[in-house]
Amino acid sequence: MKKIKFITCLIIAVFMASVFIQSCASSKEAIANKSGAQLWGENCIRCHNTPSPADFNDAQWKTVGLHMQVRANLTKDEAEKIVVFLQSAN
Amino acid sequence: MKIKIISVFFFMIAFGASFAQDTIQTQLDVITSEIQSLKKEDKTHFMLRGFAQFGLDATHDNINFNMTSFNPVLLWRQGDRFLFESELEMEFINNELDIHLGFANASYVVSKGLIVRVGKFLIPFGTFGEKFHPSWVNKFSTTPLGVGHDGIAPSADIGIEIRGGLQLGKSKLNYSIYGVNGPGIKDGTDEPEEAGMLSFENSTDNNNNKAVGSRIGFLPFANSSLEIGASGYYAMPGSEESPFEGDTLNEDLNYKEVSALLTAFDLSYVKIISPLKSIIDIKGQYSLSTVSKATYFNPEDTMRYSFTNNSSAYYAQLAFRPALADNAFLKNIELVGRYSAYTTPEGSLWESKQSQIAVGLNYWFTWRTVLKASYQITTIEKEGAPGEHSGHGGTTGNVFSLYFAVGL
Numbered sequence: 001m002k003k004i005k006f007i008t009c010l011i012i013a014v015f016m017a018s019v020f021i022q023s024c025a026s027s028k029e030a031i032a033n034k035s036g037a038q039l040w041g042e043n044c045i046r047c048h049n050t051p052s053p054a055d056f057n058d059a060q061w062k063t064v065g066l067h068m069q070v071r072a073n074l075t076k077d078e079a080e081k082i083v084v085f086l087q088s089a090n
Numbered sequence: 091m092k093i094k095i096i097s098v099f100f101f102m103i104a105f106g107a108s109f110a111q112d113t114i115q116t117q118l119d120v121i122t123s124e125i126q127s128l129k130k131e132d133k134t135h136f137m138l139r140g141f142a143q144f145g146l147d148a149t150h151d152n153i154n155f156n157m158t159s160f161n162p163v164l165l166w167r168q169g170d171r172f173l174f175e176s177e178l179e180m181e182f183i184n185n186e187l188d189i190h191l192g193f194a195n196a197s198y199v200v201s202k203g204l205i206v207r208v209g210k211f212l213i214p215f216g217t218f219g220e221k222f223h224p225s226w227v228n229k230f231s232t233t234p235l236g237v238g239h240d241g242i243a244p245s246a247d248i249g250i251e252i253r254g255g256l257q258l259g260k261s262k263l264n265y266s267i268y269g270v271n272g273p274g275i276k277d278g279t280d281e282p283e284e285a286g287m288l289s290f291e292n293s294t295d296n297n298n299n300k301a302v303g304s305r306i307g308f309l310p311f312a313n314s315s316l317e318i319g320a321s322g323y324y325a326m327p328g329s330e331e332s333p334f335e336g337d338t339l340n341e342d343l344n345y346k347e348v349s350a351l352l353t354a355f356d357l358s359y360v361k362i363i364s365p366l367k368s369i370i371d372i373k374g375q376y377s378l379s380t381v382s383k384a385t386y387f388n389p390e391d392t393m394r395y396s397f398t399n400n401s402s403a404y405y406a407q408l409a410f411r412p413a414l415a416d417n418a419f420l421k422n423i424e425l426v427g428r429y430s431a432y433t434t435p436e437g438s439l440w441e442s443k444q445s446q447i448a449v450g451l452n453y454w455f456t457w458r459t460v461l462k463a464s465y466q467i468t469t470i471e472k473e474g475a476p477g478e479h480s481g482h483g484g485t486t487g488n489v490f491s492l493y494f495a496v497g498l
Contacts (some may be wrong), residue, residue: 049454062135063173064137069255072221073264073265075257078255
């Protein structure tokens with residue numbers, strides 16, 4: 001039982017350390033300069049597979065983008081950049 | 091004579107060229123007009139989307155084809171800030187088409203991090219009900235125990251909400267605060283075996299109290315891979331009048347002072363593991379419902395009784411998909427495992443204790459089309475009210491399922 005507790009604590013500690021290291025790794029500027037393609041890869045996958053840009057036309061992507069801004073609580077900048085990327089790649 | 095012929099020939103060429111130019115100009119005008127028209131249409135746009143799921147369940151004594159869901163979703167955008175969305179939930183149950191309004195609401199983007207929403211909307215209590223319930227998003231054909239319709243928490247309600255997402259340095263924060271009609275409490279007059287249970291399927295409020303709730307989500311990593319959320323929901327579910335009015339023996343029983351406090355914690359971690367050429371997806375949610383103590387009447391033995399009205403449900407899910415593999419078949423395979431448990435109040439007539447293990451193998455044809463094969467083992471330590479709080483149709487025991495789900 002003690003071993004299980006120790007291993008659990010160790011896993012949590014390693015996880016928290018990786019959280020801390022990773023959060024220190026990126027600068028504010030790098031986040032502001034993220035491309036629409038990068039945001040598309042990072043955010044859509046949180047709930048579902050990344051969508052194919054070819055599946056919708058420009059007007060449809062704009063509607064889907066607003067829908068996802070509301071549903072997934074994307075920031076306005078994220079939603080706009082992702083939509084521009086999908087419109088440029090479809 | 092020759093000069094005449096040459097003159098006529100040149101005249102015809104000049105006339106032809108001029109005519110052709112007019113035709114091209116006319117065609118250009120039509121195309122320009124169509125582009126302008128499309129640009130105008132872009133201001134307001136209507137879309138029909140949704141999802142569907144069908145397949146079969148096999149137990150040791152029965153194999154049954156199921157059409158579990160067909161949910162058309164309507165989206166209507168007006169400009170850049172206004173969105174109307176609605177979902178119809180269609181199910182085929184006992185040879186009859188059952189249609190519900192899943193949600194119908196209007197959202198307006200007020201500013202960068204503020205959206206106002208009114209109407210019937212999915213309640214952001216935890217994450218499963220709001221984000222992961224569509225059949226092409228849910229990695230199993232069933233929902234975890236205690237989650238979704240007939241779960242211990244609300245799935246949708248009518249009211250007003252403010253919500254949004256904000257960048258906080260390298261991290262992100264999202265929030266939702268809402269007021270809705272809220273639940274009722276089953277007093278046992280119609281269904282004695284469900285006395286004390288919260289009822290979330292109400293189109294009208296049974297009192298003047300509104301339920302209020304909130305969810306805060308925090309994404310500490312710059313790459314948005316981890317989200318940790320906390321939800322709270324408070325309601326006064328009882329009616330003003332006693333449900334036993336006119337019954338001299340029980341008219342002192344009243345539920346207007348009963349309160350309900352619901353809390354939930356959720357976690358989502360999705361990360362591309364480059365060395366394994368894979369995506370790992372971890373999801374989890376813990377929900378707790380605490381309803382204040384009250385006295386109920388059991389018409390079967392004409393006795394009064396009371397119990398500590400606490401329910402809880404949780405699930406943990408792990409998915410692994412070698413999506414970056416070079417092999418075209420392997421990259422579409424996904425392995426999934428889920429454990430969920432659900433406990434209802436001890437001493438109530440709907441007392442129940444269940445747990446469930448599910449393992450699955452999914453094949454993704456496209457990003458929104460999937461074939462889901464799973465084996466689900468449900469263990470019932472104590473039986474609850476029949477048909478309540480389980481996956482589709484109250485299925486229990488060991489079940490093999492094969493379902494096809496598509497996002498439309």
